[in-house]
Amino acid sequence: MNLATLLSADLPYWAQSLLRVLGGLVAVLLPAGTVVYLFLFKMMSFMQSRLGPMEAGPQGSMQLFAEVGKWLQKEDIYPARADKFIFKLAPLIVLASTFLLVVVVPFGPDALFTDFETGVFYALAVSSVSVLGILIAGWASANKYSLLGGLRAAGQLIAYELPMVLAVVGVVIQAGTMNLQQIVVAQNAGSMFGFSSLGNPYVITQFVGFIVFMIAVQAELTQTPFDMPIAESELVSGYMTEYSGFRFLIFFIGEFATAGVFSMIASILFLGGWAVPFSWFGWTTIDSIDNWMNIVGPLILFTKMIAVVFFIMWIRFSYPRFREDQLQKFAWKVLIPVSLANIMVTAILKVAL
Amino acid sequence: MSLLGDRQQLAYIAAQAADARVNVELETEGMTLNIGPQHPATHGTLRIIARLDGEQVLWADPSCGYMHRGYEKLTEVRSYPQVTALVNRIDWLGSFANEVPFILAAEKLMGVEAPSRAQHIRTILFELSRIANVTLFLGDLGVQLGAVTPVFFAFRDREYVLNLIEGATGGRFHPNFDRIGGLKDDLPAGFIDETRNVMKKLRGFCDQIEDLLFGNEIFQSRTRGIGVIPKDVALQYGMSGANLRASGVDWDLRRDQKLPLAYDKVDWKVITHPDGDSFARCWVRLQEVRESTRIVDQLLDTSPAGPIMAKVPKIIKVPEGEAWVSTENPLGEMGYYVVSQGDMGPFRVKIRSASFNNISITPWLLKGVYVPDIITILASLYFILGDIDR
Numbered sequence: 001m002n003l004a005t006l007l008s009a010d011l012p013y014w015a016q017s018l019l020r021v022l023g024g025l026v027a028v029l030l031p032a033g034t035v036v037y038l039f040l041f042k043m044m045s046f047m048q049s050r051l052g053p054m055e056a057g058p059q060g061s062m063q064l065f066a067e068v069g070k071w072l073q074k075e076d077i078y079p080a081r082a083d084k085f086i087f088k089l090a091p092l093i094v095l096a097s098t099f100l101l102v103v104v105v106p107f108g109p110d111a112l113f114t115d116f117e118t119g120v121f122y123a124l125a126v127s128s129v130s131v132l133g134i135l136i137a138g139w140a141s142a143n144k145y146s147l148l149g150g151l152r153a154a155g156q157l158i159a160y161e162l163p164m165v166l167a168v169v170g171v172v173i174q175a176g177t178m179n180l181q182q183i184v185v186a187q188n189a190g191s192m193f194g195f196s197s198l199g200n201p202y203v204i205t206q207f208v209g210f211i212v213f214m215i216a217v218q219a220e221l222t223q224t225p226f227d228m229p230i231a232e233s234e235l236v237s238g239y240m241t242e243y244s245g246f247r248f249l250i251f252f253i254g255e256f257a258t259a260g261v262f263s264m265i266a267s268i269l270f271l272g273g274w275a276v277p278f279s280w281f282g283w284t285t286i287d288s289i290d291n292w293m294n295i296v297g298p299l300i301l302f303t304k305m306i307a308v309v310f311f312i313m314w315i316r317f318s319y320p321r322f323r324e325d326q327l328q329k330f331a332w333k334v335l336i337p338v339s340l341a342n343i344m345v346t347a348i349l350k351v352a353l
Numbered sequence: 354m355s356l357l358g359d360r361q362q363l364a365y366i367a368a369q370a371a372d373a374r375v376n377v378e379l380e381t382e383g384m385t386l387n388i389g390p391q392h393p394a395t396h397g398t399l400r401i402i403a404r405l406d407g408e409q410v411l412w413a414d415p416s417c418g419y420m421h422r423g424y425e426k427l428t429e430v431r432s433y434p435q436v437t438a439l440v441n442r443i444d445w446l447g448s449f450a451n452e453v454p455f456i457l458a459a460e461k462l463m464g465v466e467a468p469s470r471a472q473h474i475r476t477i478l479f480e481l482s483r484i485a486n487v488t489l490f491l492g493d494l495g496v497q498l499g500a501v502t503p504v505f506f507a508f509r510d511r512e513y514v515l516n517l518i519e520g521a522t523g524g525r526f527h528p529n530f531d532r533i534g535g536l537k538d539d540l541p542a543g544f545i546d547e548t549r550n551v552m553k554k555l556r557g558f559c560d561q562i563e564d565l566l567f568g569n570e571i572f573q574s575r576t577r578g579i580g581v582i583p584k585d586v587a588l589q590y591g592m593s594g595a596n597l598r599a600s601g602v603d604w605d606l607r608r609d610q611k612l613p614l615a616y617d618k619v620d621w622k623v624i625t626h627p628d629g630d631s632f633a634r635c636w637v638r639l640q641e642v643r644e645s646t647r648i649v650d651q652l653l654d655t656s657p658a659g660p661i662m663a664k665v666p667k668i669i670k671v672p673e674g675e676a677w678v679s680t681e682n683p684l685g686e687m688g689y690y691v692v693s694q695g696d697m698g699p700f701r702v703k704i705r706s707a708s709f710n711n712i713s714i715t716p717w718l719l720k721g722v723y724v725p726d727i728i729t730i731l732a733s734l735y736f737i738l739g740d741i742d743r
Contacts, residue, residue, distance in 0.1 A: 047502060048501070148386075224499050224500070232393060233498075234727075317501060319569065320498035321500075322574075324408060324723065
């Protein structure tokens with residue numbers, strides 16, 4: 001019995017939902033957050049000519065747990081004039097957005113939580129839920145800096161949602177499906193100019209779309225050079241200013257976990273996802289894939305995710321920050337026209353070839 | 354208004370018009386934002402009160418004095434040798450440079466001149482503290498603009514300079530090394546070779562920062578054309594140092610003044626930039642670090658042998674009189690007006706520190722800019738709170 005049948009057949013609906021949520025948390029988000037966090041911490045430290053965490057565990061490998069312990073011990077503070085209910089709700093909404101995003105990610109031929117026909121559409125839709133969390137975090141903090149940060153975030157995330165969607169449209173046209181699993185299959189079963197040993201990862205044909213998508217992801221994650229909503233040096237961490245203790249931890253983990261999940265989606269859409277090119281083992285369709293790919297698949301996806309996260313963070317640690325108006329100009333005057341042109345070219349080639 | 358730059362003037366008028374329009378239609382009002390006193394961009398406890406319309410600044414007003422320590426008054430109850438320990442703390446990143454003008458003023462009153470070797474070593478330490486100071490500025494600049502990496506490089510390479518200063522004086526931050534008539538000690542063994550190595554490293558650091566930060570398109574788009582200070586305005590507000598030179602004024606007290614320091618014995622040039630914007634101010638500072646390393650290198654070669662202390666009495670009493678000495682400190686012109694009534698300590702000292710005058714331009718400069726540009730402009734003006742509040 002594989003995971004998909006376990007989750008679809010024998011259990012009542014509430015149990016399935018609970019299992020999926022717990023699965024999303026335990027199986028994916030926590031390890032992803034931990035490994036991404038450690039990897040990034042070390043990577044960042046070496047880029048900045050320092051060692052990074054060294055004390056907690058061998059080479060600082062237990063640092064995340066030490067930090068969680070630290071944050072949990074902190075007093076739960078909220079500002080006197082804050083709207084308490086909404087203030088407490090905001091980090092959970094941000095985290096929920098990340099959760100909901102994990103749900104559609106396929107990890108192997110059968111290792112997936114849900115098999116949406118419109119997975120791409122769903123992923124792009126739920127990723128914008130986090131805007132709501134950030135906006136109300138900024139509003140409920142009763143702090144001018146937070147308010148400015150929240151408003152900046154709202155303006156920025158809406159501006160960058162559009163190029164992100166448009167960049168993915170190219171992939172959808174080329175694959176002919178919005179199902180993430182089938183996009184993976186289409187890439188690995190495909191061939192380039194009759195040469196099938198690499199499959200057909202869309203990063204090559206949809207190179208423009210990939211670049212636009214990654215820039216939009218960078219903005220969506222509010223990482224430098226698009227981190228004006230956080231902007232430590234101007235807005236003193238923006239919408240997170242008033243958060244401390246466990247709520248801050250949720251924002252903090254959410255930031256890294258979302259980076260991880262977006263990288264997974266990027267690697268599924270553009271880098272071939274969990275699979276290896278099917279011609280290597282003589283597979284043709286998704287049903288003919290050997291069962292061991294359910295174990296190896298997640299590892300492959302994880303490796304690709306780490307590679308993509310590395311690039312996201314590389315940019316983050318080496319670039320200064322845009323100004324708000326420059327960012328809007330960049331989104332509306334550069335990214336959107338480029339991605340529209342990409343869609344047109346893709347559509348023409350799809351029909352012509 | 355004629356003194357405002359075109360861009361700022363237009364932005365200001367547009368902001369006022371937009372404010373009026375919005376107020377009529379929606380009955381909204383602007384927001385007053387307190388930047389500081391506790392804010393990472395203010396290097397301490399400067400408070401800037403900004404009236405915002407959206408993210409545009411209608412007016413901004415710096416409010417200083419949160420860290421006033423009363424050094425001018427404290428000098429009146431100290432003897433001359435004790436004062437250097439106080440004034441060290443004014444610009445705490447380039448401490449040794451604060452001592453020199455005071456000591457020179459006291460020497461001027463006493464009619465003493467330090468021996469040639471002492472003058473050379475003073476100049477070396479003066480330039481080292483300038484390098485330590487501006488190196489940190491270059492790293493901090495990145496942080497203010499959102500690039501976190503340069504600051505670690507800056508701290509790493511400033512460490513080498515601080516080690517040198519510690520090796521020579523015994524104090525990393527507050528040397529308290531300058532004496533009336535010379536210096537406390539001679540240079541330690543091995544100092545010259547070590548300094549040569551460090552100067553080489555620092556030139557590498559300058560190249561690195563130039564690649565990493567100054568060549569970056571985002572950095573340029575954030576700083577070019579932002580916070581433009583025309584030549585005449587800079588002079589009217591009494592700006593000095595790199596801020597003035599970035600506005601195209603060829604003015605450097607190291608060259609323009611005859612002081613008992615060794616600047617006239619080496620080959621160096623004054624860096625200016627015609628633009629007067631934030632980028633120019635940062636660029637001038639970067640080039641000045643390079644020039645400083647050249648100055649230090651040459652002084653290491655040409656330092657004469659000899660005593661490091663002139664003949665001064667054990668108990669220093671400064672004859673009656675008044676003296677004004679100012680030098681080109683890392684942040685700009687720093688001067689001491691010392692009034693003596695023949696006692697062991699000064700009767701009154703007026704300290705002219707560079708940052709206080711440099712930030713006095715902010716109400717003029719910040720009109721019509723956006724909130725992120727406030728940070729860029731403040732970072733490029735480069736003040737140190739101790740230097741503002743004294």
